[in-house]
Each structure stands twice: as structure tokens, then as C-alpha cells.
Amino acid sequence: MHSQIAIEARGLSKNFGDLRAVSELDLDVPRGQIYGFLGPNGSGKSTTIRMLCGLLTPTSGTADVLGTKIPGNAKLLKPKIGYMTQKFSLFGDMSVQENLQFIAEIYSYPKKDRKPRIDELLGKYDLEPQRKQMAGTMSGGQKQRLALACAVLHHPELLLLDEPTSAVDPQSRRDFWANLFRLAQTGTTILVSTHYMDEAERCHRLAILDNGVKVADGTPRELQAATGMHILEVIADDPYAAQAAIAERAEIASVTQLGVRLRILIPERYANPIEIVNNALASKNVSGNTQMATPSLEDVFVAVTMKPEDRSK
């Protein structure tokens, strides 16, 4: 009955006038997983999410979301999805309870079950003390928990989260992700867009978007294994001079300073990366300790979103 795929998109594209926001996107999101969209601002994450829930009509391409064809009758889809907007979009001049009540009514949640469901959500998302508080006066973390509670109230099969954690502190973010894992465990498919690496790392699978194009996808581990780059770290007394020395070498794809350390990406086809770096340092009389490192997701991100000419050096 249920297929194991929640979302299957083929060649999904969206143009806004001359601007191509999303280009030829193929996507396979398995059920019950947390699937991440990683990408900088303007990379087409929000546009893709909006197409998948039927808010925007694709310029070309199709998708199958929970058995509903996109483009098609998005009405059938709405009761099955929960959507959390980037910006807090609940009613600030209504209390937490009133907001939940309103959402319950909008989704025609069975009348007799409404109160128990709202009480359950208030407990689960730690909003019991704010029950009577106006939503607009709450902290960022509280607002976000309310938004999530409202998005899942009607037990959606698919949860679409558009940069849900951009306005909250790290502790709230951890709690938020704990909630997402709990939801995924009960079978909810979650599609979440983010530009935080640590969040992307928590996803079961993720797709990296850049300028509307999917440049890589897979599990975080697969992606890390397939950067096509040597990753090196240099600890230098004068990181600034070291960076200048290394950056001018043609073989170097990218140098990034992280405090006293430098993170260096060199395409895999060069066999002797440590030598390249050490030679670069020696030529400018800069001292430094060079080591190989394991790729992080940030390295993946840098590698796949860099300009083609840098990558093929």
C-alpha cells in the first residue's frame, strides 16, 4: 500500500521571469527519514519546498508527493502535510492555546479529540506554562516549538520545514532536533532546509543545492567520502602569512582559516598533498605543521559548491 518513497521528483524546475530558481531537480526521499536541503540563501531550497507542497506550480518537471501528482490537485495533499514557514507565521495576538485550537479547527480535527490532543502537544513541546500567553510575546525558541506543535497537530505523514532553526539559540536547536528524531521514529517523513552544517550532519540523507542545482546528495557519510579532495590541516604561528603562501599555489582548491588552523582542500588527483603544502610554506619561510584530516560536511559543501575552475585545478 504505502510505497517506501515519500517524495519522488523528476526534472523539477521553476523560473521566476528570467531567473531560474530551481533547475532540473531529481529527488528521492524515503519514508520515515529526515531529509535535509543544504544550501546558501537563494539556492532554491524554499522554492523547492513550496513546489512540493503545491504552493508553486513547477515551470517543468513532475513530482509524486505521498501518492499525489505535482502539478495536480494539491488539495488532496494538504491534509497530509505539515508545513513550518521560515518566518513565524502563527497569530501573535492569540494565545498558544487559541492558536492550537484554531489549527485543530482548520484541519477539522475530531471535536472530542481536540482538547486531549492540544494538552498532549502542550506537554510534549514544553509549552504548558505558556498556554495562556500571547504567541507574539514568546521567545524565539518557544515560538518555534509552537510552530512545530501546530505543524504536527493533525498527524501529517510529511513534515516540510523551511529553515526552522534560523532564529533560535543552540540549546533550542538541539531540543528541536530531538523532537524531529522522535517524529521520524513514529514514521513521519521530514524534509528540512538549513544552512547550518551541524544540522545537515544530523539528517539521514541530504541534498546540497547551489544556485538552484542539486550538486550532491546522499548520506552525510557518503558525501564526506566522495568529496574528491584531500583535506589537510595546517597549524601555523602566523596563519595569515601561511594562508597567503598556500593560496597562491595553483594546486590548491580552497584555504579557509579557522582560528590558528588552516583548512585546505586539494583535488584528489594530486598524489602528494602534504608535500605541496609544505613546499608552499617553505618557499615563503613560514613555519607550520601539516596533517591530513577527515572531511567534514563543511568541506563537502565547500568542495561541491566551488566554481568549476577551482575544482578542476
Add this chain to the structure above:
Amino acid sequence: MKSLSRLGAIIKKEVLQLSRDRLTFGMVFGLPIIQILLFGYAINTDVRHLKTAIANQAGTHLSQQFESELRASQVVHIVETADTPEELEGLLRRGKISLGILIPSDFDRRVADDNRAAVQILVDGSDPTILGVANQLRNMPIRFDSAPVQAHKQELIEIRPYYNPERRTPVNIVPGLMGVILMMTMMLFTAVAIVRERERGNLELLINTPVSSAELMIGKVTPYIAIGLFQLAIILGVGQLLFDVPIRGSVVDLYIAGSAFIAANLALGLLISTATHTQFQAMQLTVFILMPSILLSGFMFPFDGMPEVAQYIGEVLPTTHFIRLSRGIMLREAPIGELGPDLFYLIGFTVVTMTVAAMRFSKRLD
């Protein structure tokens, strides 16, 4: 069934929010009262009680009779008496009076003489309205000429104004004001209510729920229909209480006309909301429609006296038609059946505007 409960949810939410938005809530009830007081008391096109000084140098029986007749007209309010024309000029110059009336010592003889003016009126001509009043007063000595010594003369021409015999402005203003106030609040509130939801991001949330755009629009607009009808009652009540504005026709007819007019404005408000992105834009656009509705609807100036082009524009505006309806029902006791064309125009306007708004609204989600 589900659709109805969703509609109910939207209406409930809207009322809840409205009751918490003190400023808007206050506007709903305060605006009509303040407007009607302002318009009713301040805008007075009939001129009365002009400050006047009189210098009666004749002191005869006839001149005193003329003087008391002047007083009885209520157009002048004699605040000073003087002895010489110079004194009158001084009072005029100092702004103590707007009119100075000089009755010369040979008043009786002058009245009998057709070729000489009997009375001189000194006028502060800076306000054309006052000058106009003075010109009317000039008619009085002529009547003296025609029947010099009679104490109570027959007037040559009798003017009897219909419908507003006292010529009080409020009687004409209030029915029109009803149109202007309803238009202003209904159109502005709906436009702003929807644009605000878009600005705050609420709309993005709502369109992802099973709520259809029709449910959303109707749900948002419904509370304002009730508010509009309530405002109508306020204006009628205050109009009657403070300004004795009559309701000669049927109140039910008036409410039928009012409902059609409210619907027309709500539709217009929705249309504005689909054309604007911010509350500020919505307000600007509302004012853009408000101005001609005040100036060209017959509210301010007599419709038939306007240039032809202005009349065409006026015919398009719903306010014009509602003012015709309300004046007809309230002042001329016209049954609504006789005012059919105006009522049908309002209904037609609503249907067309609502259709365009709904089409644009669902498109805007893309």
C-alpha cells in the same frame, strides 16, 4: 460540512483578533461617532448669526420695524449698535463684525423714493459666502419700495423649500455621511486585514492548510458585515438624536440598501488587498478611491451641478448610488422599489468586484 467548520474557525479567529486590536476596535465604533459630530456640527453651508452692528440714524417707527425684521431673519446677529458710518467701519476693520448696517436719518423718505437706496450695508467681503448673504439682504429694501408703509407686507415671491424646510445642513449631510463612513471603514478594514496577514506571514501558513481561498475570503469578510450594520445603526441613532435627521421611509429598506453597499465595499477592499503588498499601500489605494467618493458622489456637491465627466466618474462609484438610496429613503420617503436601478447597480458591482478579487486571490498564491 468540513468547509462550514473551517469557515467558522476563520470567523471566530477574526472576531477574536479584532476584539484584541484596540485601535481598530475603537475605530469601528469611534469613527462613525466622531465623523458625524464633525460633519454635523462643523460643516454648515447655511450662514446664520453673522455678527452685525447697526447704526440707526433715523429712529423712526418704520426704521425700527425694518430693524426688528432683520433680527427676526436670524441671518444677522446684532452684537453692537453704532451712531455713525465711521464707527461701523471701525468695527468692521477690527473684525468685530462681518456686516454693518447703516439706516440714514432720511430713511422714511428714501423708502418712498424709488431712485434712492434706503439702507447701506457694509460688508467684510473677504469671505465670499458672507458677501453672498449680504446680496440676499439687499432684497429687503426692495420689498419696502413695493409697499412702503404696510407693517406686514406680503412677499412678492414666496420660497418654500421642500424636504428640508429649515435648510439645515445635517439633514442632507447625514444620509450622505452614512455612505462615506461605511465606505471608508469597510474598505479599509478588509483591505488592511488581509494585507496584514500577508505581511505577518500568516497567509503562507493558512494556504498550506486545507482552507480554500473562498473560505478564507468569506470568513475574513463576514465579521465586517456585522460591524457595518452596527455602524449604520450608530450613524442613524446619532443623526436622529443630535441632529433630528428624519427617517421618513422604511428602516428595513434602508438596511437592505446598507447591506448591498457594505457588500460592495468589502468586495472592493478584497480587490485592493490582492493588488497591494503592504498595509501602507493598501491605505494609499483606499484613500485614492475615498477622495472621489467624497467629492463626486453628491455627498459634498449637488450631483447635477457637476461637469459631465465628473458625473460619469461619480456614476461608477458605489457611494454615489448608496447616497441616492439613503437620501431617497430617509428624506423623500421613497420605497426601495422606486430606487431599483441604484440597488441593482450595487449588487452588480459587488458580484463583478468579488469575482475579480477571487480570481486574483487564488492566483496570488503562485
